Amino acid sequence: MGGKKFGVLLCADDPEYVKKIYGGYFGVFVRMLGEDGETWKVFRVAHGEFPDDEEIKEFDGFVISGSCSDAHGTDVWICRLLNLLKQLDSMKKKVLGICFGHQILGRALGGKTGRATAGWDIGVANVQLSSSKLFTSLKMPAYLSVIECHRDEVRELPPKAEVLAWSGRTGVEMFRYGDHIMGIQGHPEYTKDILLHLIDRLLQRNLIEESFAEEAKSDLNAREPDREAWKKLCISFLKGSRL
Numbered sequence: 241m242g243g244k245k246f247g248v249l250l251c252a253d254d255p256e257y258v259k260k261i262y263g264g265y266f267g268v269f270v271r272m273l274g275e276d277g278e279t280w281k282v283f284r285v286a287h288g289e290f291p292d293d294e295e296i297k298e299f300d301g302f303v304i305s306g307s308c309s310d311a312h313g314t315d316v317w318i319c320r321l322l323n324l325l326k327q328l329d330s331m332k333k334k335v336l337g338i339c340f341g342h343q344i345l346g347r348a349l350g351g352k353t354g355r356a357t358a359g360w361d362i363g364v365a366n367v368q369l370s371s372s373k374l375f376t377s378l379k380m381p382a383y384l385s386v387i388e389c390h391r392d393e394v395r396e397l398p399p400k401a402e403v404l405a406w407s408g409r410t411g412v413e414m415f416r417y418g419d420h421i422m423g424i425q426g427h428p429e430y431t432k433d434i435l436l437h438l439i440d441r442l443l444q445r446n447l448i449e450e451s452f453a454e455e456a457k458s459d460l461n462a463r464e465p466d467r468e469a470w471k472k473l474c475i476s477f478l479k480g481s482r483l
Contacts, residue, residue: 244300244479245279249321251286251307251340257437265305265429272429272471273303273478285321296327301334301478304341306427310392311343311353322348335421336478339390342415342423349398349417356393358409360448362439363388363459365426367405367413374404374416378476384466386413386426387435393425422477428470432460 254264262268266282274280283289286307291299304325309315325348328335337345343353365388369375384405394412397403404414404422413425427435436457443453 243277243279245281245298246273246478247291247299247302248280248282249285249302249304249324249341250282251305251309251321251344253286253308255437255441258434261433268429268431268434269303269305272467273475275475275479285324286317288317288320290320290324293327296331296333299333301336302328303478304335304337304344306339306341306389309340311340311347312392318344325349329417329421332418332420334478336474337421337423338429339425339427340392342425343392343394345417345421345423346394346396346398346401346412346415349401349421351394351398351401352396353392354395356391356410360391360452361388361409362435362442362448362452362456364463364465365407365409365413367407367410367426369405369414370403372402372404372416374473374477378472380469380473384469385463386424386428386470387430387432387460387465388426389430389435389438390425394423424470424474428465428467428474430465431467432465435460 248266248269270280283291347353364385366383366385368383369380393410401415401417403412404416407413410425416422439453439456442448
């Protein structure tokens with residue numbers, strides 16, 4: 241796998257805590273997915289920083305981060321991102337979308353996104369995996385736990401997309417489109433401390449109630465996400481052979 245090149249399409253600003261401890265969200269992703277001999281580059285797309293057409297050809301794959309913005313929004317950078325994702329699809333580039341990234345992929349490919357009918361989902365969720373050969377080849381269990389922090393969701397899958405996982409609160413926890421695009425609603429890259437600080441930020445901005453924040457923190461302290469299994473799964477998809 242040495243010599244491969246990957247890009248992170250960063251759709252959020254880095255909180256001070258994440259910058260200090262992990263070198264920003266880019267550092268969080270490289271820590272989970274990066275391996276010796278690879279090149280990783282960040283594009284701060286929320287600030288208008290995009291790869292040009294020639295540069296795109298150099299990359300083996302891209303990861304789309306989470307965001308405070310809505311995937312159903314009409315911001316200029318979101319519209320540019322939608323066009324980029326359609327281009328990456330036409331080139332059959334490997335693309336892994338996380339949370340907002342999962343949702344914006346769904347929208348770019350012809351699906352629909354919007355506010356989650358169940359409201360905010362913050363904590364550690366058990367998601368049920370399908371019988372996809374992607375999972376059986378990796379000997380994945382029937383359920384995996386993952387850190388969640390979202391209030392939007394993929395409401396309607398793109399045509400020809402396949403649901404890979406679901407939960408009690410979210411009907412599309414994962415989907416795959418062809419063998420080159422995959423979306424994950426949860427945050428396999430997050431550590432517990434990142435989410436704890438994010439809960440505090442949401443509370444300070446009055447986006448969640450204090451009672452909800454305390455419940456989410458309690459849930460987080462009581463359960464462990466299957467981070468190693470998610471790491472294995474994401475690396476296998478992003479860098480493995482086409483299935």
